[in-house]
Amino acid sequence: MRFYMELHRQCRLVLFAQEQKNLSLPTLTIVVPCFNEEEVLVTTNKMLVQILEQLIMGQQISAQSVISYVDDGSQDKTWSIIEQLARESDHVSGIKLSKNVGHQKALLCGLLSSSGEAVISVDADLQDDLDVIPQMIKHFNEGAHVVYGVRADRSADSWFKRFSAEGYYRLLSYMGVDVIFNHADYRLLSRRAIEALSEYREVNLFLRGLVRDLGFQSAIVQYERAERFAGESKYPLLKMLALAWQGVTSFSTAPLRLITIIGGAVSFLSLLMTFWGLFITLFTNQALPGWASTVVPIYFLGGVQLLCVGIIGEYVAKIYIETKARPRFHIDAQVGGHMEKPHA
Ligand code: UDP
Ligand code: MG
Secondary structure (H helix, E strand, O other): OHHHHHHHHHHHHHHHHHHHOOOOOOOEEEEEEEOOOOOOHHHHHHHHHHHHHHHHHOOOOOOOOEEEEEEOOOOOOHHHHHHHHHHHOOOEEEEEOOOOOOHHHHHHHHHHHOOOOEEEEOOOOOOOOHHHHHHHHHHHHOOOOEEEEEEOOOOOOOHHHHHHHHHHHHHHHHOOOOOOOOEEEEEEEEHHHHHHHOOOOOOOOOHHHHHHHHOOOEEEEEEOOOOOOOOOOOOOHHHHHHHHHHHHHHHOOHHHHHHHHHHHHHHHHHHHHHHHHHHHHHHOOOOOOOHHHHHHHHHHHHHHHHHHHHHHHHHHHHHHHHHHOOOOOOOOOOOOOOOOOOOO
8 A cells, every 4th residue: 555655646747847847946955964963864754755745746846855964974874864865755865975074074075066956955854944945945946045944932941041141142233243143054045145155165164244245135934943853963062152152253353453452451441540640750749669660561561562462463363365266246136238258
């Protein structure tokens, strides 16, 4: 009975594939980075294949759409499960990285190796609500090149997580880093957005900042984030802090500018202190012998040193930005005549 049901399902999919050859539906790739995810993969795959088939049947995406798992150097059975899943379904493909390179790099590998016209990235634990995928595709069809999945609220989080996340986003915006509040790595990118992303050559990745830097028409879909349904978080506090620091240092040189400002302020205050010391010595009889000549140089030299470090920092910041060699622009559209593609 199960065999016939499966046969029936496969036949319907083949028929759809034939019908769709005449329609120009976008091909979707769902990229899923996985690190030691043996406990969740089979269930995750079942749900992802289900949603993919629904979208294919609903004629929203083409029948060539796939789910692409990136095994980020797992030590458990993750890769053999992916191999098995790929054998069982034409909709499943996999990439195995040579070692654990971290979520951001694994995700970038999946994005850059994808072939779909639209690419959605999602975590293997399916904490992000798959039900908003049709909305993402709708926005894509309406012209959005980036569709951000944004958590509607953080009431499911602990007080600490909520407080630290909000503080962090605020800090980033003070430092001039452009990120979408409560958006992580659940998003849709168009082929053009991925091509633009491939022009960024940096190795210290903070994808949510880079994607924001792309520009292009974008949209937002809101969703509720669930708990991880099995297994443990692969993002312990230390990795989380490392990512947070990456976000600051990859997109902002404000900490170096801060040193210059503090150095300038201390130098200025020590000058005021010098005048005050002179005033006390010349116009009062309360001067303590040796106080001004000892204390003022300490502050003054401290300030000058900070200022010098800050100035060196400003140049280091410039070198850092230049070595990243980020593309300076992305062309969104062109009209009329023949134009060469300028080097970004
Ligand atoms: N992940 C990865 N490499 C790593 C750590 C995590 O590919 O070094 C993947 C992991 O398998 C999952 C996603 O990144 O698909 C997010 O990890 P997790 O759900 O554990 O993070 P959390 O939701 O707890 O922040
Ligand atoms: Mg998770």
